[in-house]
Amino acid sequence: MRTDLACAFVTVALMIHGACAEIQPPASLAQLEAVVESDDAQQAKSVAEESWAESLRYLRLAREALGRGNSEEADRFATLGMLNSKLAMTMLREAAARRNVEEIGERRRTVELEWERVSAQIVKLEEELERARMRAHLEGVVDESRRRAAAQEELREGDLEKGKREALDDARAQIGREMMARARLGYRVISSLVDAGKMTEERLMPILGALEIAGERSVKGDLAGQQEYAERSGVETRRLWAEVWGDPSEEEASRAIDALGKALETAGFKVGREEFGVSIKVESRQGRGKLSGGAKKMVSDLAKWCGTRENVRLLVIARWGKASDTAKKRSQARASLISEALVKAGMGKDVVTSFGCGFARPARLMDDKRVSAAVLVIPIPETK
């Protein structure tokens, strides 16, 4: 009898314990229910149909197991349901990321189209401006009558009289020379930036190529072709100039030139504003192999002034007055003399270069026929 009572007690105790255990749902089930009722549930359902259906199936199975009082089984199903719901949510995230990639791609295409459109407009504007600059330059250095002669006679050069033919050739030669000198000066300026390590030498190739073709056209007597390629070289020069300054608007470069001119003026130099820097006249020479006293002082002062600055390059420009080899040699010797004097006065050899421009006057300061030599001080951007 006692044994029976004890057995009945144990059985009842176990039943009570079982009943208590039944009403405790596992944490995994609560988590799964929370996920199923979350805001993302509908989206997850549409993106990851299969995984989501599996989650719901396991949720049902877990609830049924809990209903049977089998908490362990409920936990088993709820955990599997959670894994499937996590999978669905991950797929939802992936789908969102894919949409994002597509949207960004669309925006990228729009920006690319705009970039191409503006770039094409820029090329057109650059060409127009270079043409205007070239015209302004030629107006400054070639007589109107010659420019007109070169153009008018072009139309009927086949039946020209001998005298007119010579005048035409002379006018064309002068225009061509001035155009080439201006383009070559631009090339020298960019070369000095290459020397300063601001860009690689390969970048000079488009300028050189255009200059070469312009030269060939000149030999063939094709002035229009020569102009076209001299302008192309000019366009490329301006582009590289802007690029070196890291400012496509060129405003920073323009401000730097203004500041440089102002600083040099304050230091007592008489300067002229040029496209790529400021020019300072070098007085005529005193005798063969010598600089005048004024030129010596200017060169010495300039070297002293520039010597304390890292961000300038000097280009000595020399022109000769007569079409003879002797004049050319003298002019080149003079350019070397000025360069050497600058180096002697303390400028680095790599900072000074010289440029012989024949009869042409590529710098504004040289619009004055009496100026046969000048130093172009070119500002270069500071290394960032």
Place this chain on the structure above:
Amino acid sequence: MKKAISAIVIAICVTALWASVARGGDLLKESAAALRRASAQLEKIEQREDAHVVAGEINVAKAWIEKGFALLREGRRRPAAILAERLPAQINLIRAILSAWAVQEEAARVQEDLDELERKLKLVQSRYDRLLLLRKGANLTLAYPRGEDAHED
């Protein structure tokens, strides 16, 4: 008659016992196979360059595998089977996370490209504005008069 019934009952019991033992054996084999399969799959995933992204989930799976084998060694087939049962879903989850991560990375890369392009566009536009401004003040004719222009005067 009684003997026959006893024999049948005994036969049924023996069959049930045999089936139970056999099922237990199958469960053990299946669980062990599932654990080994999952372990091999995880090893492959761990060799991927982007495995660090799912390090946490890999650790969870590894812990389950380890515990599963331990349970099998103790002869606790049922809990081991429960753990083994979860592993395919966990590995699917790991793969899905990696796939989503790859797309998110691509999105970040494309966004970077776009930012760079937008920066370039801004620069190009500033050059364009500057050139437009310069053109306003420029006399845009030929560098020297030619053709029709030459006869204007």
